[in-house]
Amino acid sequence: MNKLPEDEFAQELEELRSKSQHLFKLESRLEELEKRCSEYKDSSDKLREEVGIYQKLLDEWDWFFQHSSEMLCIATKQGYFRRVNPAFVKALGYSEKELLSRPIIDFVHPDDREKTQKEYEKLINGNQDAVDFRNRYRHADGSWHHIAWVCPSLTPGVNNLYAIARDITEQLKHDEQILYKAMHDPLTGLYNRAAFSEMLDRAMARADRHNEGVVALYLVDLNRFKEINDTYGHSVGDEVLTQVAQRFANVNRKSESVFRLGGDEFAFLLEDIAPVEVKPLAQRIVKSIESPIALSDGAFSLTVGCSIGVSFYPNSATEVKKLIDQADAAMYRVKRASKNGFEIFHQP
Template sequence: MTSQEELDNITRLAAYICQSAIALIYLTDGTQQWFASEGSLEGLQISTDSACHAYALLHKELLIIEDTWQDTKLTTTALATFTHSVRFYVGIPLINCQGDSFGCLCVMDVKPRQFTNLQKEGLQILAKHVTNQLESHHMTSQVLRESETSFQLLVQSVKDYAIFMLDPNGYIITWNEGAAKIKGYQPKEIIGQHFSRFYPQEDILRDKPNRVLKMAAAEGRFEEEAWRVRKDRSRFWANVVITALRDESGKLKGFAKVTRDITERKRAEEQLIHNAFHDALTGLPNRTLFIERLGHELRYAKRHPEYLFAVLFLDIDRFKTINESLGHAVGDSVLKAIAQRLETFFKGTDAIARFGGDAFTILLEDVLSISEASWIAEKITQELALPFYIKEREIFITISIGIALNFEGLTQPDDLLRDAEIAMFIAKTEGRARYQVFDASMHDRAVRRLQLENDLRRAISGDELRLFYQPIVSLITGKITGFEALLRWQHPQKGWVYPGEFIPLAEETGLILPMDLWVLRESCRQLKQWQIQYPNYRYLTINVNLSGQQFSQPNLLEKIDIILAETGLDAEHLKLEITEAFLINKPEEASATLKLLKKRQIKLAIDDFGTGYCGLNYLHRFPLDTLKIDRSFVSKLGVEREVSIIVEAIVSLAHNLGMEVVAEGIETKEQQAQLQAMQCEYGQGYLLSKPLDKEAAQLLIASSSL
């Protein structure tokens, strides 16, 4: 009868060929032999009366079930009797010379998989070999030799596995085609050589080849995934299984060695791991890896209370402007260039990460004090302030940095990152292009800011926003020519909240968009009502400020058309005020949008002129009707001679370009007189009238019409 050792070898080879977890020889007399080729299958029981074996025996043909949970060949009874954890099953009946089935050769796995034609052919050869071995006492020597020949041909023809035999001392005695393909040696070159030549030099120096043979001899089997060396000395990742071969008396006859090249799989795994922990654009560690590193630092600091480290949270100031004006491709190039500059600045460390969007984080290990972390932040600010050259463009950026240190009480990475990010936001609100060290009061400010944001969302959807109207007066006749709509927020607990407190927050959160539209609709409705009520003032106009975000919306014109149609206001009585920043940052887009508005007879004004980037010679590019001189210039009239000269030049240029001029912030008679002397047509300011609620504005119109 065939020995247990021979059955072991057959089942192992079946498992390797089919890349399955289990190979099983099941006999109808109730005996079975099974082998787990990889992993721990503890607790997995293979039923000896499995319906799957019965199917194969009954039909006397190969049974392939690539997924036992899905295959329609399995009845409810079959599923009930078959082990639930087995998902993949292939069974081939063992048929003796009388044509009777006396068992099955099966391969199984806990995962569903596909079964290839090459694997099918290999399993059929093995089944024939098992049949011949188990029925050898009924076979002639010729049939036995044919069986052995088929078995050897199978081993020799396997090209994806290096299968060879070693003598007890590790010298090679057989060599198959797969071994020649994987390792590069032909049989005549390698047979008789010691198998240690396949190991890297560092493994040979540690005597690893002899140690693994000893382990295989002692335990029966040794398996590992490790580097191996080809004939040309190139390395490859290998899955290696060494099985000890013993005779019936237990004497060691040698070793069977199966090697598979898994380099591509390893590379794919390494790439997946790299992708999971690194940013695709910059190649830097990503948020996940940075948080993991931060957790390690916090655990170390807990064991060593004197240890101090810092987290820097970097955010690019006005990065959205780069994307919107130069395009996302340039924006991506800027991010990559910043990453490279940071890596150069912090040579030999991987403590830099792209945290997402235009934010980066840096871990400073073992810092001495807050002063050291601040000094490094200052140096980073200076380094990134140098120009970047992207696609033949010179681009300047500034960054805001928040710094948080691991003071007592912090145990979670998210807490430290939160503190650093809060400090960064404080740096932005205080003017950008600077760094800020976190302190406890900042957290309270952040909580208040979050509460303000929540309140603002409620205010927009509720009834808390109010419009005030500041008259625009002719400096020639003294008559009211129109109003500027000014937004106020009447908070139910805090009272009046002024624009300087909530407009920046609205712009940052995107809430400015619904706010803008509410202001536009309400002011158009109100002006139309006054025009109807006071026919002598049908010429009144309403000035409405729209944010740059609103002007960038693709459906802006459609929304304005709808509002004008809803309120019944003629387009010529609406004047939209645009900031300089929008004009200079997006000149082509701005020009196109303004021209479309002009076609609708809507008036256009440039607001707060002189405070932004727009040069005097830039104005001719845009179809503007009105230029509004900022109050910072008006307030210095008669005080600083240079300012008076600048204002006079602005008025003269505006007139030459066919624009009217409105001076904002007039508070004294002297300012009014100078502006009149410069032939400035219109003015706003407390001297003329403070902003009025709608009732007071209506009374002003009524009294003026008498």
């Protein structure tokens, strides 16, 4: 076997060493690539899993948006609806296309537009965390619906407004009916005793704020009413009360209020500036029931009169009970005289 010259041997050894080092680098690089490939695969799996979770959340949100009984909407900074849910469409009677194609302010009642615009600007500018307000929206049938809104303001990176709304029109009607029943007499429709107490307190407070403010209280008791009730029965008595109440309501003017306190007892409140002219209202009250009351069945007519006592706040009384007691005393003086008319309370 021939030996390689020493120079060639050294050269081949160097080449072998170089190839060996290169191979080592390749193997290291291959291991690195395999590791990275495995990491990428893990990352890809995780990413795919996260995308799946995200998509599931989107699907759940979309389902909630579409099926919520609450009115939900997404709006742009420019004042247009970007998306509305079926409950929103149903509540206002428009198609989704109609709602999305017009500025939001077009649907708002003219008297509520300035307020609505201010609330919208607060949300866009992030001046407060959220707004909770009410306004009126025109329904597709032309009627106005009361809408209550809750909407968080814009946060950094968010370009749309998200809001929950509720049509509270029927709720407000129901509340108004309850309030009406609480403050009105069911037989005559006049204000009742509860309303009398509240409105008298308010009238006295207004008089206190005005140097010359006066409240005149007229207590009115019908004459012959017990006789009518005893003779013809309560149904006829109720009809008499109803017609008398209507006549009293017709003589009532802007600064005056009329009440049925119970039975055949009524009251008027007159707010004015001293000196108060008592006689005009008293005469209108007496005159309003001078003519006979024709019953609905047309069988006969009945005549009633009234006795009126008048007292003043703060001239003769400075508290509610005393004011009522004084008017009551004056009224009974008229009643004992067996005549129709009025009398002003005077300190003995």
